Amino acid sequence: MMSAQNKYGFTLIELLLVIAIVGILAAVVAAAINPGQKVKMGNDSKVRSDVGQLAGAIQSYYTNKGFYPAVLTDLTANKELNSIPVPPTNNTGYGTAYTYTVCSSNASAAVSGTILAGNPTTNVLFCWRSSTVVAADTATCPCP
Numbered sequence: 001m002m003s004a005q006n007k008y009g010f011t012l013i014e015l016l017l018v019i020a021i022v023g024i025l026a027a028v029v030a031a032a033i034n035p036g037q038k039v040k041m042g043n044d045s046k047v048r049s050d051v052g053q054l055a056g057a058i059q060s061y062y063t064n065k066g067f068y069p070a071v072l073t074d075l076t077a078n079k080e081l082n083s084i085p086v087p088p089t090n091n092t093g094y095g096t097a098y099t100y101t102v103c104s105s106n107a108s109a110a111v112s113g114t115i116l117a118g119n120p121t122t123n124v125l126f127c128w129r130s131s132t133v134v135a136a137d138t139a140t141c142p143c144p
Contacts, residue, residue, distance in 0.1 A: 050085035103143030
């Protein structure tokens with residue numbers, strides 16, 4: 001007569017089945033979250049914040065000097081900013097610097113940065129213009 005043995009633990013099939021189910025759930029969650037899009041949205045928030053910071057410094061410079069800075073580095077030379085913000089560096093679509101333009105014989109200025117989230121085929125600019133003192137998403141950022 002064979003004696004009954006108590007078995008403890010799981011069989012290999014049970015373990016593989018659980019691992020497969022957890023893997024499928026993880027893939028579904030990752031697809032629903034779309035981490036690539038979340039990174040772009042975070043980078044876009046940095047661009048918006050940086051353009052706002054530059055806009056405030058440009059307006060402060062104008063208030064103090066009576067004219068707009070010729071280049072963005074004038075903002076650090078005159079202590080309006082400690083350093084010039086740079087676009088996000090983990091995605092090449094943002095470029096290497098923000099675009100700054102002085103317009104109409106120093107009567108107005110514009111600063112912009114590229115926004116990527118939600119725009120798979122075309123880049124949109126987050127543009128601030130001194131003439132409107134408003135920043136908005138636009139296709140171009142010409143002088144006001």
